[in-house]
Amino acid sequence: MIIPPIIHIVLWKHSSARAVIEKDVYRWTEVVAPPRLNLSLTANFIWLITDRRLMEFRSLFYYRIASSKKFLAQILLPLAQFLLKPRDTLIIETPSVGSGLVIKHGANTIIQAEKIGENCMIFQDVTIGYKNPGGGLPVLGDHVHVSTGAKVLGPIRIGDYAIVAVNSVITKDMPDHSTGGGVPARVILQAGVTDI
Numbered sequence: 001m002i003i004p005p006i007i008h009i010v011l012w013k014h015s016s017a018r019a020v021i022e023k024d025v026y027r028w029t030e031v032v033a034p035p036r037l038n039l040s041l042t043a044n045f046i047w048l049i050t051d052r053r054l055m056e057f058r059s060l061f062y063y064r065i066a067s068s069k070k071f072l073a074q075i076l077l078p079l080a081q082f083l084l085k086p087r088d089t090l091i092i093e094t095p096s097v098g099s100g101l102v103i104k105h106g107a108n109t110i111i112q113a114e115k116i117g118e119n120c121m122i123f124q125d126v127t128i129g130y131k132n133p134g135g136g137l138p139v140l141g142d143h144v145h146v147s148t149g150a151k152v153l154g155p156i157r158i159g160d161y162a163i164v165a166v167n168s169v170i171t172k173d174m175p176d177h178s179t180g181g182g183v184p185a186r187v188i189l190q191a192g193v194t195d196i
Contacts, residue, residue: 005046007080008061012045014072017064021045023099024064027119028057031102049084056106059086063097098142105148113152117142117160128152131171141176 012021022041029036029044032054036044048057062081065073090106098118103109105124112129114137122128126146128138136155140146144158149167152158162174165181165188174180174187181188 005050007076007083008049009042009045011065011073011076011080012061014070015065016068016070020099021061021064024057024060024101027100028054028102031104031121055085055087056090056103058084059090059092059106060097060101060103062086063092113138113140114155116140117144120144120146122146123148123150125149126151130154138170 012018015021025041025045025048026037028048036047048054049061062077065077065080087106089108090103091110091112094111094113094116096115098116098120100119101116102121103111103123104121106122107124109122109124109126110129111122111126117140119142120140121144123146125148127150128140128146130137131154138152138154138156138158140152140158141160141162143161145163146152147164147166147168150164151169152164153169153171156171156173158164158170158174159176159178161177163179164170164174164185165179167183168181168185169183170180170185172185178187180186
């Protein structure tokens with residue numbers, strides 16, 4: 001079907017988030033299918049937006065377009081979402097998401113952070129959000145990796161290049177270049193740090 005990609009290309013090319021979307025396309029291609037890096041950005045965008053196995057990219061793309069104040073985006077976005085569905089169990093409600101966010105197997109994933117840095121990766125069954133109703137939200141630095149089933153809760157900061165281990169519950173700050181794991185979580189890899 002040729003119509004959906006054309007509508008999506010128009011949304012991308014006329015979006016105020018165009019540069020960020022282009023960085024997203026490059027990063028997703030780099031992570032998911034590195035041999036495709038020799039193809040054009042447009043070819044990889046069409047592949048990402050139409051591949052049913054990569055509905056998470058669609059969700060991220062629609063999130064980027066929804067933040068645009070342009071009239072064209074407001075008119076075409078509902079049509080785009082109707083023609084190519086986003087991942088219905090992936091929620092992105094974050095005011096600021098840096099470029100290069102990759103969401104792998106994003107089923108049952110809720111992303112409600114105050115801010116997410118650049119080149120982060122989030123897996124399935126993850127919850128990032130409030131610890132208590134009305135409480136603060138987490139801030140994720142750059143290059144943060146949140147593994148399957150992890151919970152990152154409350155007004156905390158996850159440092160740059162930090163890794164949140166599988167099924168961990170993080171409720172306290174994690175320093176840069178650390179790995180946190182367990183329930184309750186503690187830093188398991190960083191010299192001189194034992195608990196978070």
